[in-house]
Amino acid sequence: MSDIPVFMVANLVVHDADEYRKYEKGFFPILKRFDGEFITFDDGHEHLEGTVPLQGRVIIFKFPSEQVAKSWYNDEEYQALSEFRRAGTTLVSLTMVHGLPPRE
Secondary structure, three states: OOOOOOOEEEEEEEEEHHHHHHHHHHHHHHHHOOOOOOEEEEOOOOOOOOOOOOEEEEEEEEEHHHHHHHHHHHHHHHHHHHHHHHHHEEEEEEEEEEEEEOOO
16 A cells, blocks of 8 residues: 555645745755645635634645655654744644555
C-alpha cells in the first residue's frame, strides 16, 4: 500500500497576510522537492451539511504516498517555514486523506 497517494486538506484562517505570504513563498519549492502536487485552494467554500463548517481558507494538495507526506511534514526546512504559517494564521486542521488503492 505504499504507492497509494494521499491528499492533504488544510483549513486555516489568515489573520496576518504578510506573515502568511512568507510561508506561501517557500511552500511550493518544498512541496515540489517531495513530489507533492498542489490541487486547489478556496477562500469562499460553501458549507452544505453538518455541524462544524470549515473556516477561512481550504487548501488541497497531494503526495505520492503516506510515507512521503509524513517525510514532508517532518522535514526540518518545512517545519522552520511553518513558523510563518503559525504566526500568520490559525490552523483549524491539517488532515491526511488516503486515496483509493489500485483496482486489480
